[in-house]
Amino acid sequence: MRPLPEPATGPVPESRADLVRRRVVEAVSDAMSSVRHVEHGELHLYLALLQDRLPIYVGTVTDLHSQVGQADVCKNLMLVAEATIGFYREVLTAKAAVLASPAQLVRLREVMLPRQLGPHQAEQAVAAYLRQEQELGRVAADVETLGTARLLLGACLNHVFTVLLLGDDILPPCEEYVADLVRALRLTPDA
Numbered sequence: 001m002r003p004l005p006e007p008a009t010g011p012v013p014e015s016r017a018d019l020v021r022r023r024v025v026e027a028v029s030d031a032m033s034s035v036r037h038v039e040h041g042e043l044h045l046y047l048a049l050l051q052d053r054l055p056i057y058v059g060t061v062t063d064l065h066s067q068v069g070q071a072d073v074c075k076n077l078m079l080v081a082e083a084t085i086g087f088y089r090e091v092l093t094a095k096a097a098v099l100a101s102p103a104q105l106v107r108l109r110e111v112m113l114p115r116q117l118g119p120h121q122a123e124q125a126v127a128a129y130l131r132q133e134q135e136l137g138r139v140a141a142d143v144e145t146l147g148t149a150r151l152l153l154g155a156c157l158n159h160v161f162t163v164l165l166l167g168d169d170i171l172p173p174c175e176e177y178v179a180d181l182v183r184a185l186r187l188t189p190d191a
Contacts, residue, residue, distance in 0.1 A: 026115060042094065042097035042098050042101065042104055043098050043101075043104045043107055043108055045094050045097075046091065046094040046095055046097070046098050046108070047108075047111070049090065049091045049094050050091065050117075053087055053090050053091055054087070054117075056087075057083055057084070057086075057087040057122075058121075058122075060079065060080060060083040061080055061083070061122050061125045061126065062125065064076055064080060064125065064126065064129040065125075065128070065129055065132070067129075068129065068132040068133060068136070069132075069133070069136050069138070073130075073133050073138050073139060073187060073188065074182045074183070074187065074188075076129070077126075077152060077182045077185070077187075078178050078179060078182050080126060080152075081152055081153075081155075081156050081178040081181060081182060082174060082175070082178050084122070084152075084153055084156035084157070085156045085159055085160055085174055085177075085178070088156065088157050088160040088161075089160050089163075092157075092160050092161065092164060093164065119153065119157075122149075122153055123146065123149045123150050123153055124146070124149070125149075126148075126149035126152065126153065127145040127146040127148070127149040128145075130143065130145035130148060130149065130187070131145045137189060138188070138189075139187045139188065139189070140186075140187060140188060140189045141189070143185075143187055148185055148187070151185065152181065152182070152185065155181050156178075156181075159171060159174070159177055
């Protein structure tokens, strides 16, 4: 029998999901310690939801980069779109309450911006993935990657908003919606 390898010594590099988790925990701690007013309860709820849900979502988006050149581009984007819908399904109601209060919205910005948190991070990650696939010839050369990422993720947010507003029956099921959406992006060179 071979002996087990020695455990690695030294610090383990922080993953993107762990980095985001740390930033959100810092944001929640900062927000809760600096604002003790009852009127910021919605902000605290939203940040607590982010602390729980955002690292999982970031992990899914970050996993895209390990799939470059491997799995089907459309299937990869469908996984991210489904994760985006799932993420917003869990946090959008709490976020809407924060957006409805100017004081809470200002506080949210104060907490998130210095920590580089926000939806633009997911857009940039998806765009970077698309650029890498474009360099391999798996995404058409004329695709504008950041615009495509914004369209994809924005449509996912719109799906959740529409379902919250009008109910489940107004749109196709999530899987069908996502498949139609990704197909409509016409990413492949032969599309």
